[in-house]
Amino acid sequence: MENIKLKPGKDISIARKHPWIFSGAIANIPKSVKDGDTVTISDNKSQFLAIGHYQGGGSIALRIICYEEISIDQAFWTKTIQNAAFYRKALRLVDNQSTNTYRLFHGEGDGIPGLIIDIYNDIAVIQCHSIGVHKAVSYLAEGIKQEFGKVIKSIYIKSKDTLPEQYGMTVEDELIYGTEGQTIITEYGVQFKIDVFTGQKTGFFLDQRENRNLLAQYSIGKSVLNCFCYTGGFSMYALNAGATKVVSVDISQKAMDLVDENVEINHFKQPHISVCANVMQYLSDPELPSFDIVVVDPPAFAKSMHKRHNAVQAYKRLNVLALKKVHPGGILFTFSCSQVVGTHLFYDTIVAAAMESGKRIRVMQSLSQGPDHPVNIFHPEGHYLKGLMLFVE
DSSP: OOEEEEOTTTTHHHHTTOSEEEGGGEEEOOTTOOTTOEEEEEOTTOOEEEEEEEOOSSSEEEEEEESSOOOOSHHHHHHHHHHHHHHHHHTTOTTOSSOOEEEEEEGGGGTOTTEEEEEETTEEEEEESSHHHHTTHHHHHHHHHHHHGGGOOEEEEOOTTTSOHHHHTTOOOEEEEOSOOEEEEEETTEEEEEETTTSSTTSSOGGGHHHHHHHHHHOTTOEEEEESOTTTHHHHHHHHHTOSEEEEEESOHHHHHHHHHHHHHHTOOSOEEEEESOHHHHHTOTTOOOEEEEEEOOOOSOSSGGGHHHHHHHHHHHHHHHHHTEEEEEEEEEEEOOTTSOHHHHHHHHHHHHHHHTOOEEEEEEEOOOTTSOOOTTOGGGOOOEEEEEEEO
């Protein structure tokens, strides 16, 4: 491995175990180092600090994968997978009869920036957000096979759209093991059809599992409106719990078709209405009745700091509309997955929306991503999903 040396005093973040090193901290980059290379990192006195993946062209130049001076070989990657599986076993997600889907590996939260692995019943999906991780996919696939044996029948690499654009043009999403790309998953006893080839992200939004289960506890005998529903995660939980009526809204007809399929495979008998529409326009309809429970779980409104202000305004408008559609004594579940909109800013935005709505509101609970999407205590940036459960009068 080539070595990259840091400027004097720029090793403080490594001492604090933060997994990112920014380009401005680097003293030299050997000419032979290319994007995706695994390199050793040393301080200005040439003392070893860590091993990481180099990637130029952005503010984060080095992503640390190890703080020991060891070989980054098959044994390393297999142990990495084993450690992640050990944690999920502690969460009782592995070999769970009521839930056969979970996130096996969550980037910095599990020690490897840029690596996502999701398990959908018997399919593993690897998603790479850095070139260095993508270059290790064969090791990762072997590690998955060694840990799970015949339980995993297919491994799909889905990284073309998450890698740097120029590099992403040189790779394809592909099955590197097995032949299946579709399956039926079970989550707390609720079934969903998954197509890893065509689904958003890796195929489903696993980070909301615990929040969906929480909503189910309040849905018995209630009417529920699920906005930005995608394939109907919150909707299926509400129906399964005994909601009297559920309306699911998303702008994607493809998503709405999957919602209908999920209703069918679960054999729900209660009324369910699928609406393909722009959520903002739908909520603005004065003829739309109020609901006992409203869910707003939009896609990220901002992915960069310079778009944060517009995102905050959009969250405010959305939540004003949503609050007005909650029946007195009802509940609003509201979320943001925009990483640049922090917890406090999100909370303040909802406060502003509450003031404009003119309603009396209590915070019932703060919500976040599930425990299989862990946050590295040294990397608070890993906390991306913010949510509030609000009692509306």
